[in-house]
Amino acid sequence: MAIKTLTIDGDQYSAQEGETILTVMRQHNIPIPTLCHLEGLSTVGACRLCVVQVEGIPKLLPACTTRVEEGMVIHTATDKLKKYRRMIIALLASEGNHVCAVCVANNHCELQELAYQVGLVRVRYPYLFPKKSLDATHKEYVMDRNRCVLCTRCVRVCDEVEGAHVWDVAGRGINCEIVTGLDDAWGKTETCTSCGKCVMVCPTGALFEKGVTVAEMEKQKGFLKYIITARQKKEWVSFTDGQ
Amino acid sequence: MPELITIAPVTRIEGHAKITIHLNAKGEVEDARFHVNEFRGFEKFCEGRLVWEMPGLTSRICGICPASHLVTSAKAGDDILAIGIPETAEKLRRMLTLAQWIQSHALSFFHLSSPDFLLGFEADPALRNIFGLLQHNKEFTRKGIRLRKFGQQIIEFLGGRRIHTPWAVAGGVREPFTKEERDKLLEWYPEVRETALLAVETIKKIHDTFKKEIPAFGNFHSLFVGLVGPKGELEYYGGNLRIMDSTGNIIADNIDPRKYYEHFGEASESWSYLKFPYYKPLGYPKGIYRVGPLARLNICNRIETPLAEQERKLFKKLAPTTESVNNSFYYHYARLIELLFAVEKVEELLHDPIILGTHVRSKAEINRLEGVGAAEAPRGTLFHHYWVDENGVLKKVNMLIATAQNNMAMNRTVRQIATHFLDGRKITEPMLNRIEAGIRCFDPCLSCSTHAAGQMPLHVQMVDADGYILDEVRR
Ligand code: SF4
Ligand code: SF4
Numbered sequence: 083m084a085i086k087t088l089t090i091d092g093d094q095y096s097a098q099e100g101e102t103i104l105t106v107m108r109q110h111n112i113p114i115p116t117l118c119h120l121e122g123l124s125t126v127g128a129c130r131l132c133v134v135q136v137e138g139i140p141k142l143l144p145a146c147t148t149r150v151e152e153g154m155v156i157h158t159a160t161d162k163l164k165k166y167r168r169m170i171i172a173l174l175a176s177e178g179n180h181v182c183a184v185c186v187a188n189n190h191c192e193l194q195e196l197a198y199q200v201g202l203v204r205v206r207y208p209y210l211f212p213k214k215s216l217d218a219t220h221k222e223y224v225m226d227r228n229r230c231v232l233c234t235r236c237v238r239v240c241d242e243v244e245g246a247h248v249w250d251v252a253g254r255g256i257n258c259e260i261v262t263g264l265d266d267a268w269g270k271t272e273t274c275t276s277c278g279k280c281v282m283v284c285p286t287g288a289l290f291e292k293g294v295t296v297a298e299m300e301k302q303k304g305f306l307k308y309i310i311t312a313r314q315k316k317e318w319v320s321f322t323d324g325q
Numbered sequence: 326m327p328e329l330i331t332i333a334p335v336t337r338i339e340g341h342a343k344i345t346i347h348l349n350a351k352g353e354v355e356d357a358r359f360h361v362n363e364f365r366g367f368e369k370f371c372e373g374r375l376v377w378e379m380p381g382l383t384s385r386i387c388g389i390c391p392a393s394h395l396v397t398s399a400k401a402g403d404d405i406l407a408i409g410i411p412e413t414a415e416k417l418r419r420m421l422t423l424a425q426w427i428q429s430h431a432l433s434f435f436h437l438s439s440p441d442f443l444l445g446f447e448a449d450p451a452l453r454n455i456f457g458l459l460q461h462n463k464e465f466t467r468k469g470i471r472l473r474k475f476g477q478q479i480i481e482f483l484g485g486r487r488i489h490t491p492w493a494v495a496g497g498v499r500e501p502f503t504k505e506e507r508d509k510l511l512e513w514y515p516e517v518r519e520t521a522l523l524a525v526e527t528i529k530k531i532h533d534t535f536k537k538e539i540p541a542f543g544n545f546h547s548l549f550v551g552l553v554g555p556k557g558e559l560e561y562y563g564g565n566l567r568i569m570d571s572t573g574n575i576i577a578d579n580i581d582p583r584k585y586y587e588h589f590g591e592a593s594e595s596w597s598y599l600k601f602p603y604y605k606p607l608g609y610p611k612g613i614y615r616v617g618p619l620a621r622l623n624i625c626n627r628i629e630t631p632l633a634e635q636e637r638k639l640f641k642k643l644a645p646t647t648e649s650v651n652n653s654f655y656y657h658y659a660r661l662i663e664l665l666f667a668v669e670k671v672e673e674l675l676h677d678p679i680i681l682g683t684h685v686r687s688k689a690e691i692n693r694l695e696g697v698g699a700a701e702a703p704r705g706t707l708f709h710h711y712w713v714d715e716n717g718v719l720k721k722v723n724m725l726i727a728t729a730q731n732n733m734a735m736n737r738t739v740r741q742i743a744t745h746f747l748d749g750r751k752i753t754e755p756m757l758n759r760i761e762a763g764i765r766c767f768d769p770c771l772s773c774s775t776h777a778a779g780q781m782p783l784h785v786q787m788v789d790a791d792g793y794i795l796d797e798v799r800r
């Protein structure tokens with residue numbers, strides 16, 4: 083496989099052909115926020131948090147979906163990019179109903195974590211306070227669409243890893259929502275195996291275990307790496323931390 | 326045509342108290358209204374949420390007695406899950422409830438009411454606050470602050486945070502209590518007990534100083550409502566409802582608090598956001614009742630702890646045997662007796678090895694579609710009533726809070742004080758001060774009345790029979 087050389091934030095790196103910019107950055111511990119991307123799932127480039135600037139290309143490109151090219155000169159942390167990332171998080175926050183203080187995911191939430199990371203201190207956009215539904219019909223889990231950021235991790239893990247394909251994206255624009263089955267109640271779907279994978283990969287308090295209260299929902303994401311490495315390499319890594 | 330005197334809010338956010346005093350054509354006080362402009366829309370806001378979230382939500386919304394809301398909400402949750410909670414969890418929840426009493430009662434007396442009592446109603450308003458008191462009697466004030474801290478410390482140990490702690494949950498509590506924390510509190514105890522006794526002694530001296538004023542401080546007949554324990558003892562967490570009339574007769578007893586709505590109705594008035602609960606058999610407004618310390622001390626047969634029981638006997642002597650203690654001024658005394666009880670009872674709980682148990686939470690699914698939780702908050706009986714679907718999603722929420730239950734009584738008190746201190750067609754400073762102190766008897770949980778640093782923000786208007794404003798005071 084061909085080796086490509088590229089420049090990231092002034093330093094030279096080499097990468098395998100076909101690798102994404104994000105892969106290279108992660109290999110070399112170059113920090114960049116991501117939300118929809120999750121190692122082990124397919125890549126969709128939905129959240130746009132990982133956007134980078136590539137010299138010679140007028141638009142911003144998501145690092146998670148863009149493949150490396152020979153001679154690419156990439157900037158990952160310019161003021162403009164930082165500003166856009168803050169805007170993205172602010173838009174996500176104002177589009178749903180995020181009241182962290184009473185949320186099951188408080189202190190264990192990726193959205194919250196990202197807000198700190200990008201230095202979001204104030205949301206300047208008007209909050210939309212949409213009326214979203216909460217589905218508690220499943221015996222073990224709850225879906226609160228008020229906190230969903232539409233990253234589609236649940237959709238992908240359920241389809242790609244569990245093979246059940248319970249989740250889908252319905253509607254457009256502001257009405258876009260994650261639904262179960264053909265927009266049935268979760269508890270009514272016959273395909274759900276109650277494996278809990280969607281709950282664990284969900285970055286926010288949108289999916290959680292029934293009965294948990296404020297700040298009690300900690301997600302164990304190690305399982306994904308465990309399953310993937312077991313399947314692909316026939317190796318068994320630790321379930322809890324993926325080591 | 327009646328005339329009107331109004332005490333109104335400058336801003337709602339700051340929670341100013343608005344009071345209107347209606348004069349009749351002869352210039353006498355005909356009515357007084359304590360307007361509440363705070364509206365939290367809280368019950369609607371909770372609909373569609375999960376029952377498990379409610380303790381966290383309710384304790385967040387009300388910052389004045391969060392621990393009481395937390396416990397009451399968790400109890401309503403227990404009812405919906407239809408489970409008994411572990412013994413350790415119940416004792417810890419009891420301790421939390423008492424901690425809220427200590428914190429709140431100490432605040433009411435030392436921070437909010439003492440300045441009036443110890444510096445006098447006629448003292449310079451700029452100094453008639455906790456800071457003025459600090460100059461006047463440093464040691465006394467400092468002790469009061471420490472006592473309040475003791476309550477806060479328990480809440481912090483149990484909940485991990487001082488206020489808004491989501492520690493109690495349906496089925497029990499989240500974290501057990503530790504030996505280190507217990508030992509720290511026991512070490513602190515002697516000082517706390519001494520301060521509670523000091524507070525009780527102080528209020529008794531105040532009774533002598535204000536002998537002339539007390540009879541006009543909300544002295545009227547009403548029912549008294551609260552929870553009592555299985556033997557009729559002073560209760561704060563469990564027990565059943567007892568209703569007593571102004572002559573000391575128990576008119577209803579052993580009422581399951583889960584059936585509160587069969588006995589109490591809620592009336593509304595266009596001029597206040599706060600509802601007017603009343604005792605159904607007597608109707609509105611005849612079914613006026615009072616809750617909180619004065620009610621609890623009236624209705625109970627005894628108090629379990631020795632020092633507080635001794636005081637209860639003295640309290641009973643404030644009224645002839647054919648009457649309940651009907652004077653609202655004695656809310657203060659009753660509150661401090663409860664403070665003493667809470668402190669003694671906490672010590673008793675701290676010595677109970679069960680509180681160090683580690684099994685603190687039972688789990689269950691939704692087993693009932695309706696649940697009620699009731700407990701005695703510092704200001705009176707608090708009810709949370711939830712209706713859920715089979716998945717635990719709230720369909721309807723009703724909360725009956727103590728301050729609302731005292732609403733009619735507060736109006737009655739203001740009217741009595743206004744009548745007594747009315748001086749022509751002007752709003753006088755003595756009248757204003759007494760009205761403020763009258764409201765304070767009830768220690769209402771409205772932001773206007775809990776400004777620790779200074780006076781209650783008031784706006785008074787005096788309006789004549791044709792609606793013409795005669796006088797207006799804001800402060
Ligand atoms: S999901 Fe995350 S950001 Fe949203 S309310 Fe919960 S903790 Fe806050
Ligand atoms: S439910 Fe969670 S995982 Fe699924 S799209 Fe929404 S935020 Fe992402």
Ligand code: FES
Nearest residue numbers: 118127129130146
């Ligand atoms: S992480 Fe790249 S677009 Fe979401």
